[in-house]
Amino acid sequence: MIAVIGGGASGTLATITLLREAAGRRLPLRVALIDRHGRHGLGRAYSTTHPAHLLNSPVGAMSALADDPGHLTRWAAQAGLPQDGFLPRSAYGRYLTELLAAAERSAQPAARVSRITSQVVAIRRGSHGRALRLHLAADGRIDADAAVLATGNLPPVPPCPVPQGDRYIADPWEPGALDAAPDGSPVVVLGTGLTMLDVAIALTDAHPRTTVHAISRHALLPREHNWPRPAAAVSAMPVIRRPGGTLRITRLIRDFRASAAAYPGDWQDIVDALRLQIPRLWEQLPEADK
Numbered sequence: 001m002i003a004v005i006g007g008g009a010s011g012t013l014a015t016i017t018l019l020r021e022a023a024g025r026r027l028p029l030r031v032a033l034i035d036r037h038g039r040h041g042l043g044r045a046y047s048t049t050h051p052a053h054l055l056n057s058p059v060g061a062m063s064a065l066a067d068d069p070g071h072l073t074r075w076a077a078q079a080g081l082p083q084d085g086f087l088p089r090s091a092y093g094r095y096l097t098e099l100l101a102a103a104e105r106s107a108q109p110a111a112r113v114s115r116i117t118s119q120v121v122a123i124r125r126g127s128h129g130r131a132l133r134l135h136l137a138a139d140g141r142i143d144a145d146a147a148v149l150a151t152g153n154l155p156p157v158p159p160c161p162v163p164q165g166d167r168y169i170a171d172p173w174e175p176g177a178l179d180a181a182p183d184g185s186p187v188v189v190l191g192t193g194l195t196m197l198d199v200a201i202a203l204t205d206a207h208p209r210t211t212v213h214a215i216s217r218h219a220l221l222p223r224e225h226n227w228p229r230p231a232a233a234v235s236a237m238p239v240i241r242r243p244g245g246t247l248r249i250t251r252l253i254r255d256f257r258a259s260a261a262a263y264p265g266d267w268q269d270i271v272d273a274l275r276l277q278i279p280r281l282w283e284q285l286p287e288a289d290k
């Protein structure tokens, strides 16, 4: 039994990888995919249902399968969705959920996944032949041979003292967090990045007379993508051409900045090109740098 804690993109992709491995080697496998909010296949980023909450990268750069970069583009075509540009995040959630279901079907009957909605509150040494015992908030327990921690980022910390009460929303991505906000009263958003845009879209859609004020230290807004863009000149980037061996994060950042400075096109091309290389580069980083 493998317990995957967190049902977001990371936990889902880890489960898909385990299922594919089990199917390929005809191994029996049980996976418990545990998410405290029941957001299996979705997590924080892809559980929004608002159609104007978009992915921050184009379709061609968001395949969930490292060995098949065109996978999402083909899925989008079959689903009748645009094959370039930026998909709604809810569509990406559907993509991940369907991918998980397909991996389950291919690995059955030897491999199975149970989706559990509960919060893991402790992991202790196990007994009865299992290495680990997971304790769930709802008093349950799961005995597992291994656990994958895919719990995402830590919740945001308040940037200054804040009043208690329902007029301060610490995390807009918690389920139902914004439900009480669009009542026509003005709303202040701390931060002027993509989450601010998503929050403003959701609030003003629900109540068009809501005024949203966004505050940040430099009042910098997200820059528009130039779109459509030519394919990135991947081979021109030293960081991408780096062969095997150990890589230091400082070196990676220096190479990245140098590539961006020397590249005549948009710096976003370099981010997109780097994205496809992340698994390999991650493997090359020493533990301390990860």
Ligand SMILES: Cc1cc2nc3c(=O)[nH]c(=O)nc-3n(C[C@H](O)[C@H](O)[C@H](O)COP(=O)(O)OP(=O)(O)OC[C@H]3O[C@@H](n4cnc5c(N)ncnc54)[C@H](O)[C@@H]3O)c2cc1C
Pocket (backbone or CB within 6 Å): 005, 006, 007, 008, 009, 010, 011, 012, 034, 035, 036, 037, 039, 042, 043, 044, 045, 046, 054, 055, 056, 057, 089, 118, 119, 120, 121, 150, 151, 152, 153, 173, 195
């Ligand atoms: C609003 C938003 C939009 C984003 N858009 C993009 C995008 O367009 N493209 C992109 O590449 N990246 C995007 N990201 C980055 C995104 O975080 C990653 O792409 C990816 O979705 C992270 O997945 P994750 O599984 O690591 O984390 P999460 O999605 O945070 O999933 C972690 C899950 O673990 C669960 N969990 C946590 N603790 C426990 C516990 N103790 N017990 C049980 N369950 C637990 C949580 O409920 C959550 O569902 C976005 C992020 C956010 C917040």
